[in-house]
Amino acid sequence: xxxxxxxxxxxxxxxxxxxxxxxxxxxxxxxxxxxxxxxxxxxxxxxxxxxxxxxxxxxxxxxxxxxxxxxxxxxxxxxxxxxxxxxxxxxxxxxxxxxxxxxxxxxxxxxxxxxxxxxxxxxxxxxxxxxxxxxxxxxxxxxxxxxxxxxxxxxxxxxxxxxxxxxxxxxxxxxxxxxxxxxxxxxxxxxxxxxxxxxxxxxxxxxxxxxxxxxxxxxxxxxxxxxxxxxxxxxxxxxxxxxxxxxxxxxxxxxxxxxxxxxxxxxxxxxxxxxxxxxxxxxxxxxxxxxxxxxxxxxxxxxxxxxxxxxxxxxxxxxxxxxxxxxxxxxxxxxxxxxxxxxxxxxxxxxxxxx
Numbered sequence: 001x002x003x004x005x006x007x008x009x010x011x012x013x014x015x016x017x018x019x020x021x022x023x024x025x026x027x028x029x030x031x032x033x034x035x036x037x038x039x040x041x042x043x044x045x046x047x048x049x050x051x052x053x054x055x056x057x058x059x060x061x062x063x064x065x066x067x068x069x070x071x072x073x074x075x076x077x078x079x080x081x082x083x084x085x086x087x088x089x090x091x092x093x094x095x096x097x098x099x100x101x102x103x104x105x106x107x108x109x110x111x112x113x114x115x116x117x118x119x120x121x122x123x124x125x126x127x128x129x130x131x132x133x134x135x136x137x138x139x140x141x142x143x144x145x146x147x148x149x150x151x152x153x154x155x156x157x158x159x160x161x162x163x164x165x166x167x168x169x170x171x172x173x174x175x176x177x178x179x180x181x182x183x184x185x186x187x188x189x190x191x192x193x194x195x196x197x198x199x200x201x202x203x204x205x206x207x208x209x210x211x212x213x214x215x216x217x218x219x220x221x222x223x224x225x226x227x228x229x230x231x232x233x234x235x236x237x238x239x240x241x242x243x244x245x246x247x248x249x250x251x252x253x254x255x256x257x258x259x260x261x262x263x264x265x266x267x268x269x270x271x272x273x274x275x276x277x278x279x280x281x282x283x284x285x286x287x288x289x290x291x292x293x294x295x296x297x298x299x300x301x302x303x304x305x306x307x308x309x310x311x312x313x314x315x316x317x318x319x320x321x322x323x324x325x326x327x328x329x330x331x332x333x334x335x336x337x338x339x340x341x342x343x344x345x346x347x348x349x350x351x352x353x354x355x
Contacts, residue, residue: 006067007067011075011092013281014285031355032316032354044060053087055075072274073277074280076281077283078283097266101268104267109131109132109256113326120254127233131252133249133252134176135249137242141157166203183215186218203216232252261298262279291343294321320350320353321353331346
């Protein structure tokens with residue numbers, strides 16, 4: 001039996017609805033396996049700004065530090081889109097990543113059999129796609145120094161990485177590859193950028209010394225952008241830096257046919273992981289029982305696997321999702337105009353399939 005403290009951060013828009021269904025499925029898993037999960041909710045994002053004036057209250061961050069896993073819904077929405085505001089809902093997400101040292105973003109891109117025809121690519125090209133992208137999350141150009149000339153006509157942003165930053169992300173990626181098919185693709189721009197040459201050399205050394213059974217290949221980022229859509233089935237685990245990972249994972253997210261099916265995890269060294277759907281807060285459908293909870297439910301499955309050390313239970317949730325989809329249940333975003341169920345009914349169906 002596993003005892004676990006799970007912090008829920010529903011956030012804004014459809015966040016509370018999809019997090020509620022993820023909790024429902026986790027409760028079904030606890031009952032099924034004889035585990036004891038304790039849940040507590042805390043504020044983040046726009047609602048936290050409204051109630052406390054802070055997108056990430058200190059009490060929320062402290063609760064997250066004490067948790068075994070964190071499930072996040074979504075943050076932001078038009079009501080907080082004030083360009084003059086000093087604090088925005090998204091600051092809560094950036095703050096929790098920084099506060100917990102979450103340096104590795106894991107985004108699985110899986111094309112499920114029931115959705116092969118929903119992909120914008122031909123079925124024969126995407127059938128069986130199962131890629132795990134691992135993006136470095138706290139370094140690179142997004143966190144580099146910015147230089148602005150006195151007259152403001154010249155601006156520069158620096159892309160920097162240190163050897164320890166590269167080592168820790170490649171260890172996460174190589175370990176994942178060793179558990180999967182044993183193939184790791186590292187993406188860089190080593191033909192042009194000095195930082196990428198350091199990246200490539202460090203990746204080669206770590207894999208050679210610490211993961212000798214993992215097959216490593218290097219691909220330039222511009223080539224990888226083509227391969228994601230021309231031969232996505234050729235890849236297993238892909239590791240890359242912050243900027244390249246941001247772009248490539250957004251490109252790859254189109255392959256399964258809906259953002260409503262895509263989970264993600266952000267991990268650190270000795271802290272709980274943060275698990276969230278890839279989609280946004282979708283305020284236009286919030287509170288209408290229309291949101292697709294499957295990405296959040298699949299994010300909860302990642303929490304079971306990576307933070308709670310319950311891989312069998314994670315498999316159980318993922319199989320339950322596949323069974324529900326194979327049975328024909330669809331929320332509006334994936335129904336292609338056909339019959340659709342609501343958020344609550346979809347969540348219940350997955351929870352029932354777990355039992």
